[in-house]
Amino acid sequence: MNRSSKLSKVYLALVFIILYTPIFYLIFYSFNSGGTMSSFKSFSLEHYKAVFADTRLIMILINTIIIALLSALISTAIGVIGAIGIVYLKNRKSRNALLSLNNVLIVSPDVIIGASFLILFTMVGVKLGFASVLISHIAFSVPIVVIMVLPKLQEMSSTLIDAALDLGASKREVLSRVIIPYIKPGIFAGFFLALTYSLDDFAVTFFVTGNGFTTLSVEIYSMARAGITLTINALSGLLFIVTLLLVLGYYFVTNRTKNPLRTGVPK
């Protein structure tokens, strides 16, 4: 028993090492004063300085964050409404059909979604840029939010709603005071997942950027073609820190929302 638990710990450590080594290797070399990743000369922050000195790069970084926040926010709103709509559909057949349609969007390759958006936008005459990127990010985030919120809704007992209605709550109050507070952890989870999806999306964004508007992943891809410079390492390091902060934020938010529930509903 003891031995197997030790073994499983070693296994776990090994998996984490494999997953994290490339990232730390990359970040490590971002502090290299030499120009390449072949040998570490001495510690220096010059590549970070180069990132901050380049206003274009900073603007792209800010654009990426704005797109991520806005698209996550809007897709969360749409996704939550959609999930509630799907769960309370009376007809089982159409409910399943809607769910499958939702899942198809999740599994279909990003490249296809991106290409079809490009064709759509140019056909309708939408100029490629901020709006086209935002719309497509919202589009691929909505199904993710739905998937995150659905289980919460399904585990919620329908008696809660009946009780609220019996006690004289209006339909609006049922929604805002019973359903939404109950599924809040799901909403936050959906939001953060949408956020990370938007931050690191390359395939879809690649197709719909244009007119001087790009996001970080697309820009890094173009830069990397001319050989990886350590500026890319520094930039990736920064992005890693942003993601880390997001995960921490998510952790605190979910912990805070869990606690009152735990004290309120004894297990």
Place this chain on the structure above:
Amino acid sequence: MKEIIRAAVAILIICGVLFYVNNQLDKSSGRSGSDTISVYNWGEYIDPELVERFEEETGITVVYETFDSNEAMMTKIEQGGTSYDVAMPSEYAIEKMKENDLLIPIDHSKVPNLSNIDPYFLDLPFDPGNEYSIPYFWGTVGIAFNPKLLDGQTFESWEDLWDPSLKQEVILVDGAREVMGMGLNTLGYSLNTKDEQQLQEATDKLKTLSPNIKAIIGDEIVETMRRSEAAVALVWSGQAADIMYVNEDIDYAVPKEGSNLWFDNMIIPKTAANVEGAHKFINFMLDPEVAAQNADYVGYSTPNEQAIELMDPEVTGDERFYPTEEMRERLEVYKNLGLETLGKYNELFLEFKMDAQ
């Protein structure tokens, strides 16, 4: 519910602040003028200082965007939805874009600096009379090698690649025309040949190279050679310059049988919104001093005669990157072969690749 609304408002406020910061940055970098052009170029292919200087001198704001392949660029331009004013495709892409009617003719009267370009680089088969394109950078296809990993071998001839001592040491760039061209050049044929007999001979010749081939890859060649993980590689001169910039051991040679001469060119796409500004930008880039600074930054060979005068003679005197006229005579520019022959090239290249594995 309250908490969610609060969170949503907080996010909106953050977005607002970021928007504001971005706008300020935009203004401070002088990108807010009404007169703008958008430039669509390869990544890391221009000195950013020059873009700023152009903005200061002309008051035109430059929106700068990058692409990573001719194909990606053509798709973006063909689909519309964007209004790039200047782009820098390679010569074969220009032929295709011309066929698809994606280019606006360049008004030579608005580009007086065109006279600075070496006439050798003008009026080439892919664009007679430079009606649609102006050369930006140029280079050759040749052999990058690491003398430290070899015992005194040199590469004056393509045949040297077949040397039995190079077992598993040669990397080839994954391009049908480059590799087939190498095979054709080795046998003394033109790399634009349409003769099936010659093509078949070249393929058979290439197949005998199989034991020496380590890999057939793309952009990774640069990293591999920089790290001295392979001794010999078939590369574009631009890649060779990139490699040598980091790894000083590497040498580059264009074999005597001849090779390919390639160009990246400035063009004005059909979707351009500011054709006037685009001409100004092209003319600016052809200014001797500007072209010299740009060539210095990018590290590729400039076709600008006057600029070469201003550059470090050690760089421009380097015959590996600025071949003498006598050497240039053996270089050939790719011609458009037509779909059918190009298909043949691709097919034979695939045959060779299958054989190499």
